[in-house]
Amino acid sequence: MAKYALVVGVNDYSIQSQHQPAGLVWPNLSFCAADADSMYHLLTQAFGFPADHVILLKNSNATRRNILSALTYLFSQTEAGDTVCFTFSGHGGLLPATTAEDNTRFYQAIIPYQGDWIYDFRLHQTAQNAGFDPNEVNFTCFIDSCHSGGMHPTDSIDNAIPRTVPFSDGVIDIIHHLQEMWPFGICLPEGTNELFPNVSNPQIENRVLVDLDEDPNKVFVDSAQATLIAACKYYEVALEDSVKGHGYLTKAFIDLVNSGNFRISYNELINELVTRVVNFSGGAQNPTLRGQQARMDHIFLEEWTTSIA
Numbered sequence: 001m002a003k004y005a006l007v008v009g010v011n012d013y014s015i016q017s018q019h020q021p022a023g024l025v026w027p028n029l030s031f032c033a034a035d036a037d038s039m040y041h042l043l044t045q046a047f048g049f050p051a052d053h054v055i056l057l058k059n060s061n062a063t064r065r066n067i068l069s070a071l072t073y074l075f076s077q078t079e080a081g082d083t084v085c086f087t088f089s090g091h092g093g094l095l096p097a098t099t100a101e102d103n104t105r106f107y108q109a110i111i112p113y114q115g116d117w118i119y120d121f122r123l124h125q126t127a128q129n130a131g132f133d134p135n136e137v138n139f140t141c142f143i144d145s146c147h148s149g150g151m152h153p154t155d156s157i158d159n160a161i162p163r164t165v166p167f168s169d170g171v172i173d174i175i176h177h178l179q180e181m182w183p184f185g186i187c188l189p190e191g192t193n194e195l196f197p198n199v200s201n202p203q204i205e206n207r208v209l210v211d212l213d214e215d216p217n218k219v220f221v222d223s224a225q226a227t228l229i230a231a232c233k234y235y236e237v238a239l240e241d242s243v244k245g246h247g248y249l250t251k252a253f254i255d256l257v258n259s260g261n262f263r264i265s266y267n268e269l270i271n272e273l274v275t276r277v278v279n280f281s282g283g284a285q286n287p288t289l290r291g292q293q294a295r296m297d298h299i300f301l302e303e304w305t306t307s308i309a
Helices: 032-045 064-077 120-129 169-177 248-258 266-281
Strands: 003-009 054-058 083-089 092-096 105-110 138-144 180-182 199-205 208-214 227-230 239-241 288-290
Touching: 003 032, 003 064, 032 054, 032 083, 032 138, 032 248, 054 064, 064 083, 064 120, 092 169, 105 120, 138 248, 169 199, 227 266, 239 248, 248 266, 266 288
Parallel strands: 003 054, 003 083, 083 138, 105 180, 138 227
Antiparallel strands: 092 105, 199 208, 227 288
16 A cells, blocks of 8 residues: 655735735745645654655745645556645635526635645546546545635734635625535545535625525435545634634644554544644634545545545
8 A cells, every 4th residue: 555645835925916806915935835744744644645746835836726736646656545634824715617697506615725626526537537536546635725715803823813814895795695615635536416515504694605504414415435634614714823823623644643643443533633723713713524424434645445435
């Protein structure tokens, strides 16, 4: 069994900001590159990833083209029993599937240093084109970003910065129709309707998504081809601050692994991460686990022992 990883961290969003409408400010981040460095060391030192199987992309190297090319290369190397891990620290965004006034589907995305945003269906397409077989290869995504449009008006966490970009006017105009949220990192085939409807009652305050009802029966879906550890719920913020020097999700993971607890199931892992991140954030941020229910008792980043078919 071989292990491969792509580790990405983006602090610098100056290039992306140049292409935004006047008045729509995209703040740079401070600790995403540090997240990436730490994740690289944890994967190689604690989880058995050979250094020459791990691609590290930070800031100006973390373009859309480089991210997708790296994933293509890694998937092309895999065989049955292998593991691919993709970690991303940086800004996240949210866009509607269409510009129609009654659009109900929105896509979460990660935002690279340069280039178009990357959505889950593009992740699936990249993996599939490179020969990825979800029955044979464990594909796990660890995403330390958020998609809520900004800090919640009621959150008051000293020095904390959210890892999300402001919503555009196009999102604000139609987000009240939201019924289907596609998370980034579950590698869902584009034609599926399994998620619809998975959310309702979106609440917007000061152009920020502050609340949302999620169907608990749609957290895990049979058509998911990857397992996602996400920094927060759909409507929450993923935070970083100067005291921890990392994103809260990444810092929680570092602390857990440094405690010696790194052979752990996905279910056990998310419980540990939630406890730590809730403590860091005062309850403002709750990590989530998504993918296939049948695989959540498997060991984190080890080969699958069951088929998803």
